[in-house]
Amino acid sequence: MPIIGYHASHEQVDPASLLKAVVWAEQAGFDAAMCSDHFAPWSERQGQSGFAWSWLGAALQATSLPFGVVNAPGQRYHPAIIAQAGATLAQMFPGRFWMALGSGEAANEHITGDRWPEKAVRNARLGECVDVMRQLFAGETVTHHGLVTVDRAKLWTRPEEPPKLIGAAVSPKTAQWVGGWADGLITINQPHDALKQIIDAFRAGGGEGKPIYLQIHLSYAADAEAALETAFEQWRSNVFSPPVCWDLELPEHFDEASKFVRREDMHDSVLISHEPSRFVDLLGAFAGLGFDGLYLHHVGQEQQPFIDVFGERVLPHLKRI
Template identity: 65%
Template sequence: MVTVGFHASHEQLRPSDALAAVRHATAAGFQAAMCSDHLAPWSARQGESGFAWSWLGAALEATDVSFGVVSAPGQRYHPVIAAQAIATLGEMYPGRFWAALGSGENVNEHVTGDRWPDKPTRDARLLECVEVMRALLAGEEVTHDGLIRVDRARLWSLPEQMPALVGAAVSAQTAGIVGGWADGLITVNQPLDTLERVIGAFRDGGGDGKPVYVQVHVSWAPDEDTALAIAHDQWRSNVFSSELAWNLAFPEQFDAAAEHVTPDAVREPVLVSADLDQHVEWLSAIAALGVDGLYLHHVGQRQDEFVDAFAEHVLPHLTGNGMSTGAERNAS
């Protein structure tokens, strides 16, 4: 069964607005939710960045669906603290919480004052964090001395059901590594052939049989010009290669880099259309790759109109491919 979830973007929405949006979305029929975990937005125009972990407690309490978060242990978060946060939410909301772990971006991590490592070092640090966090979540006392250091740490409040530790990856190379340690994969929409390679690398790397989730950036409005204007205003700072996005340190640098990005250039990372049937077609093609969950991120800052339109016109078509609507789930 494929799940259609709502993505709450902390970079773009005040925490209170994000909570209202996710309540609206899940009441309308979105079956799950996930959120970002940023200290800074990608652009000054986005203008927000609430603390994901305290927000998640409120969001889980306010709804009855599962939630995920994409986070980066190792620098801004010591892995012991990250594991404690995961354990607490897992204990309070059994079976409803998962955490995706990635190697991070400098825009969020530079605040510690530590040197921003190169990608191989960040990947190695993430693997150490995963090892430490799994041991802590299993109730073990952990001491570790490597790229991260841990001194006799133990978690005292543990969940009865272990939350899934999902791996975040954009490239096929990283997805292959993730397949060896993660309980699932979270990636983003890309050209279908690229996305197929990413998913294939994850499965070939050890992830066969594990769930695959895709965060899909979309922009919809009743007319095409408005849909494109929303995407260009809010997401033109996210058209760059991962190498650049990982390493810039400030939202103002992203804005400077995006100064000459044209509206049409945003159509690659964002599915832009006023035609809801076109969105059905795009999303169905992604689901057909064997994806277990689609998490839809409308890149605008106003969510209600998007939620209502997709709940009425898009989700029912996708549910015909094996998904249940919110009403059906609540009736079962």
Template identity: 70%
Template sequence: MPLIGFHASHEQVHPSALLDAVIRAEAAGFQAAMCSDHFAPWSERQGQSAFAWAWLGAALQATSLRLGVVNAPGQRYHPAIIAQAAATLAAMYPGRFWAALGSGEASNEHITGDVWPRKDVRTARLGESVDVMRRLFAGEEVSTDSLVTVDRARLWTRPETPPPLLAAAVSPETAEWAAGWADGLATVAQDPEDLKRMVDAYRGAGGKGPLVLQVHVSYAPTDDKAVALAHEQWRTNVFSPPVCWDLDSPEAFDEAAKHVTPADMHSTVLISSDPGWHAAKLHEFAELGFDELYLHHVGVEQSEFIDVFGERVLPQVAQAGVTA
């Protein structure tokens, strides 16, 4: 049976309401949580983008859940600063924090004014950032002069056990590369055959640790309302790489999404008013080998989703895991 967690979308929900939501999710039976880490939303309609690291401290204090974050060290964030933030959370809340590290998106990273690098450079920069973070977790004084520059950095507050660093990947190629350093793989729901290829690439290259899947869902009392909700809030998120990597503003995403139809939303979001249908889809992901499923309801209002899924979806997924 997979762990079922709650995904907190900082791009869509005010941080105070998002804190209330994660507390409600724990009470409803969600077993863990994760969050995004954006400087800008995907669309002007979403209209939020709070600082994830401040929120994580509040969420860890307000719940007993294990929490993760998707982060891109190397440009907007210096990896020594992310290592310090991660080490502090792991020291305060042992065993309850993890980070999934990726190469980022221009919409968040361009704010530094630095050039947005090619994908191969971003990947190499991520590898260097991971190395810096692991060395800092180990207590080393670190200096480097390459894609990442570090001058005599040392972490003075470190946890007894370093936090897991997962790889955030959306392609088999990245998953295979990340197998050499990651403590697990985190990706986003897509066609099952594509997910199987990613899992095979990661495990085939010796990748260890949990397989984590973020699943976008849209639930409403009717199918029509669920489709409309997904289209209103999430139509800027149907684009595959490199488009989603390289567009650099909410306005650009909104312009690109002008011709996205409600029917197109089924390609990236699980949309249904039937809790049993959602449970069956989640069980299919578990059968692909995913250990943890984090559900992101793409609407702004989270309460109905949390309550319905806590009462009617999570128990069905658990029962399917017992009887499979």
């Protein structure tokens, strides 16, 4: 049985409300949680973007859940700072914190004013950041000159066990590369054939025996039309495949790009239904692909109805798989 986690979307819900939501999620029966780490939302309609690292300390203290965060070191964040932040959380909450590392999106990274590199350079930069962070977790004093620069950095507060560094990938090519350095893989819901290719590539690249996680976007409401409308209103700016989603810079750019997205298009990237039993079937099928954890993201801004219904009518069935 995979763990069933709750995804906290900082782009859509203010931090105080999101903290209440993750407490509700634990009470409802979710096994774990993870969150995004954005500087801006994907759309002006979403309208939020709290600082994930402040929130994580509060969320770990308020619950007993293990937590992950999706992060992109290298441009907006210096890898030594992220290593320090991760080490501190792992020291305070042993065994409960992991990081999913990716190469980033211009929507967050452009704020530094530095040039947004091409994908190959971003991957190489991420690889350097991973090496730097692992050396810091090992207690080394690190000097590094490359796509990132580090000068005599040392972590003075370190946990007994460093946080897991999970690789984020949405394509087989990236998944294979991630398999060579990551402690696990996280990807997003796609057609089953595409997910199988990503899993196989990760394992072929060196990820055999390592955990694999899936973040699933879904929209639940009491009736079918409301579920579809929620997905369309909140998530139509998030339906674009790379490189579009990597390279647009501002919420208004995503809003402009999504002007011609139709309601029916939302089914390609979001699981939409008013029937809890339908989600049991869909999520059970994802679990059958071999994922060790499913992290559920309800794309609406109101979280409590989703948490309550899933806690009562979905999670108990999934936990019997």
